[in-house]
Amino acid sequence: MTSGYDVLYIGGYTPETGGSGAGLTVVRREEGGVLKALAETAAPGPSFLALHPRLPVLYAVLEREEGGVAAYSADPYGPGLLADAASGGSYPCHLAVDPTGSWLAVANYGDGTLAMYRLGSSGLFDGRPRIFPHQGHGPDPSRQAEPHAHQAVFGPGRALHVTDLGTDEVRRYLLGTEPDLHPEGPARLAPGSGPRHMVRHDGRWYVAGELDGMITVYDAEWREVGRVPASESSGPNHVSHIEMSADGRHLYVANRGPDTIAVFGMRDLEGAVPSRVAEVGSGGLWPRHFAVAGDHMYVANQRSDAVATLQINDGVPTPTGETFKVGSPSCVLAVAV
Incomplete structure (x- = not known):
């Protein structure tokens, strides 16, 4: 409990969604670094999780063809289902709550639809969602024949940004009395x-490209100002998650294929492109997501059926050898208790 971030909520794929997980799993990091199971809650494919900013409510997408979204009590000793609803599209893969706790954004990968749920005072879904479909495609016919919304990020000015892997765009929306399309439309990224x-x-925005294996840097107006490979490996790389350290000194990127975590320094930038400081093993296979928590990083290695613990020293994480076995993990949240 040295860092205070000792409870992990883990989501992943279950048998009905192509994986081997049980649903939601909660573990605690004990003294000495051992991860101990606290609870399991059955759920169909809770592949991504998010917490309400003020209330003890945990949200999960249910990644299936008829997409779903669910709210659970954020109880480390047994999350209980509070409500569930449709995701507004197919195969939802990401969701986020705005900083005021008023709106829940759900990115549906399958058909590219964004759904926006108003949240009531209890943190539960209030009415039907506002649906935002999209159209378009990219140059890769095997992966970009149609829109694929992948991540929702709330930014300054009450704006919502949604990456679209299928159309090489960041779609933009504004949160007024009701969410609506941004008047400037989507930002168009590298084809x-x-x-x-x-x-x-x-x-600046740092965008992980799953298809080109690059980290591309954009300014506040979404003009490209630089690019850097996410990995030094020469083999195939499907970049997954990207996250900044709490002190803003390091940028972390997960690389599927080489199975590494790349570390970039943010203090002394040459122009706008961060410099690679290190690239270390992820502690398993196919690092789909990770959480940075104090001096620890927890990596959801999907194809190893385990979450690995990495110790961070001077910004660089190193695998400790400690892993927690869990089927097909795809998301991990670290919570201070």
Whole structure:
């Protein structure tokens, strides 16, 4: 409990969604770094999770053809189902709550639809969702024949940004009394990049391209200012998650294929492109997502059926050898208790 972030909520794929997981799993990091199981709650394919900013409510997408979204009590000793609803599209893969706790955004990968749920005072779904379909395609016919919404990120100015892997865009929306399309439309990114996840820091956006294996940097107006490979490996790389350290000194990127975590330094930028500091093993196979929590990083290695613990020293994570076996993990949230 040295860092305070010792409870992990783990989501993943279950047998009905092509995986081997049980649903939602909760573990605690004990003294000495051992991860101990606290609870399991059955759920069909809870592949991505998010917490309400103020209330003890945990949200999960249910990644299936008839997509779903569910709200659970954020109880580490047994999350209980509070409500469930349709995701507004197919195969939802990401969701996020706005900083005020008023709206839940759901990105549906299958058909590219964005759904926006108003949240009531209890954090539960209030009415039917506002649906935003999309059209378009990218240059890769096997992966970009249609829109594929992949991540929802709330930014400054009450704006919502949604990466679209299928159309090489960041779709933009405004949260007024009701959510609506941004008057400036989507930001168009590098063709064939396949934007998956992104993070904002000091007015710039850092976008992980799943298809081109690059980290592309954009300014506040979404003008490209630089690119850097996400991995030094020469083999195939399907970049997954990207996250900034709490102090803003390091940028972390998960690389599927080489199975690594790349570390980029943010202090001394040459132009706008971060410099690679290190690239370390992810502690398993196919690192789909990770959580940075104090001096620890927890990596959901989907094809190893395990979450690995990495110790962070001077910004660089190193596998400790400690893993927690869990079927097909795809998301991990670290919570201070």
